[in-house]
Amino acid sequence: MVKRKIEKEIKIVQKGDTVLREQAQVVPLAEIKTAKIQKIIANMKTALKSQLDGVAIAAPQIGVPLRIFIVSRRVEIITKGLENLSAEETDKLIDPVYINPEIKKVSRLKKQLDEGCLSVRYLYGQVERAEKATVTAYDENGKKFTKGGSGLLAQIFQHETDHLNGILFIDKAKNIKEVLPEVAKS
Ligand code: ZN
Numbered sequence: 001m002v003k004r005k006i007e008k009e010i011k012i013v014q015k016g017d018t019v020l021r022e023q024a025q026v027v028p029l030a031e032i033k034t035a036k037i038q039k040i041i042a043n044m045k046t047a048l049k050s051q052l053d054g055v056a057i058a059a060p061q062i063g064v065p066l067r068i069f070i071v072s073r074r075v076e077i078i079t080k081g082l083e084n085l086s087a088e089e090t091d092k093l094i095d096p097v098y099i100n101p102e103i104k105k106v107s108r109l110k111k112q113l114d115e116g117c118l119s120v121r122y123l124y125g126q127v128e129r130a131e132k133a134t135v136t137a138y139d140e141n142g143k144k145f146t147k148g149g150s151g152l153l154a155q156i157f158q159h160e161t162d163h164l165n166g167i168l169f170i171d172k173a174k175n176i177k178e179v180l181p182e183v184a185k186s
Contacts, residue, residue: 058163106130125173
């Protein structure tokens with residue numbers, strides 16, 4: 001018998017919604033462990049998991065104007081080539097939470113990278129991003145950390161920080177095209 005966890009569907013807001021254009025608010029550190037913030041984090045994880053192509057999500061994308069983003073475990077799977085992990089091992093990976101993230105350093109080297117967004121369905125384009133970026137943030141337990149990333153992770157840091165400042169990738173992208181997913185084409 002298969003036991004299925006019933007997860008409530010969390011709506012991902014789309015471009016045109018004003019919450020995506022707001023400057024998101026700093027989360028007071030004393031509130032990180034409150035039920036309110038933990039619930040927002042849980043909802044963000046649910047929303048991210050529901051999108052098969054999602055690699056990260058920012059709180060404004062579920063309608064919450066706070067400075068939080070979450071990187072999917074899929075990024076670790078993609079960047080470390082862990083596609084053959086069992087479902088059980090995949091379940092042990094975590095979706096890192098970044099609260100009040102700040103980009104502290106970026107590489108001078110920039111690249112034009114393909115980009116899309118869960119809130120800008122289904123447009124894609126090329127955006128110039130720094131190849132490497134370092135952020136500081138607080139995790140879901142309120143512990144401060146520093147994380148450096150290159151490639152996809154650095155791109156995510158920049159895309160998600162833009163969300164927290166009311167910026168969408170289409171504001172910066174070139175060669176914007178609509179690419180409908182296979183299911184939506186039929
Ligand atoms: Zn996005």
